[in-house]
Amino acid sequence: MKERSINWAIGIVSVTVPMVVLLLFYIKPPDVKVGFDLRILPALNASLNFSTVVLLLTGFYFIKNKKIRSHRLCMITAFCFSALFLVFYVIYHALTEPTLYGGQGMIRNIYFFILITHIVLAAAILPLILITLVRGLQSKYDRHRKIARWTFPLWLYVAVTGVVVYLMLSPYY
Numbered sequence: 479m480k481e482r483s484i485n486w487a488i489g490i491v492s493v494t495v496p497m498v499v500l501l502l503f504y505i506k507p508p509d510v511k512v513g514f515d516l517r518i519l520p521a522l523n524a525s526l527n528f529s530t531v532v533l534l535l536t537g538f539y540f541i542k543n544k545k546i547r548s549h550r551l552c553m554i555t556a557f558c559f560s561a562l563f564l565v566f567y568v569i570y571h572a573l574t575e576p577t578l579y580g581g582q583g584m585i586r587n588i589y590f591f592i593l594i595t596h597i598v599l600a601a602a603i604l605p606l607i608l609i610t611l612v613r614g615l616q617s618k619y620d621r622h623r624k625i626a627r628w629t630f631p632l633w634l635y636v637a638v639t640g641v642v643v644y645l646m647l648s649p650y651y
Contacts, residue, residue, distance in 0.1 A: 484612055489569050492605035495564065499601075502571040510573060517651055519570040520577075524644035526563040530556045531635040538630060550614065557611055560637070580650045596639040603632045 535551030579589050606629040613622035 482611055488605055488608045488612070491608065495600040495604055497566065498649065499571070505572075506577060507573050512573065514575055515548065515621065516570055518608070519566050520644055520648070520651055523563050523566050523570070524567070524641050527637045527640035527644070530559045530563070531558065531634065535645045553611070558634075560595050560607070560633075563640075565580065577647055577650050579647055580633065581646070585646075589643075592639050592646070594641055596636060598641065599632055600636045600640075603629065603636050607633060 485635035499539060514558075533552045537549045537556065540549035579586065579593075581589055606625060610625045610629040612624060613619075613625065
C-alpha cells in the first residue's frame with residue numbers, strides 16, 4: 479500500500495473514532511436487551527487498559543534489550559487490546575446511560591483533571607499509535623523510533639489513566 483493511502487486511512491480513522499465517541503454522549507441509548515449484564519464492560523475495559531500498560535512496559539523492556547520479535551509481539555498485542563477496549567467502550571456507552579462521578583471536594587477536581595487529560599490524549603494518541611505501528615510493520619525503523627518516542631509515553635499515560643478513571647468511577651456504576 480502506498481504511504482499516501484495509508485496516511486489517508488489513518489486520518490479518516492483518527493477523525494471518525496473521536497467523533498463517534500463524542501456522539502455517544504449526545505444520543506439517548508436505545509432500550510435494547512442484550513444477552514449479558516453490560517455493567518461488566520467497564521471492568522473488562524479497565525482490565526484491557528491494565529494489560530495494555532503491562533504490554534507497553536514489557537515491549538519497552540524488550541526493545542531496550544534488542545529483542546525485536548518480542549517487542550513487536552508486545553506492541554501488536556497492546557494495539558489489539560486497545561482496539562478491543564475501544565469496541566467495548568463504544569458498545570457500553572451506546573447502550574447505557576452515562577455514569578456520573580459522585581465524589582466531592584478536592585478528589586472531584588482530581589478526578590476531572592485526570593478524566594479530561596485522559597480524553598484529550600486518547601483522541602490525540604490514536605493517529606500516533608497507528609503511524610508508529612505502520613512504520614514498525616513496514617520496517618521503517620528510523621521513522622518508527624522518532625515517533626515512538628512520543629507515542630509510548632502518551633499511550634502509557636492514556637492506558638494508566640483509563641484504569642485510574644475506572645477505579646475512581648467504579649463505586650458509582
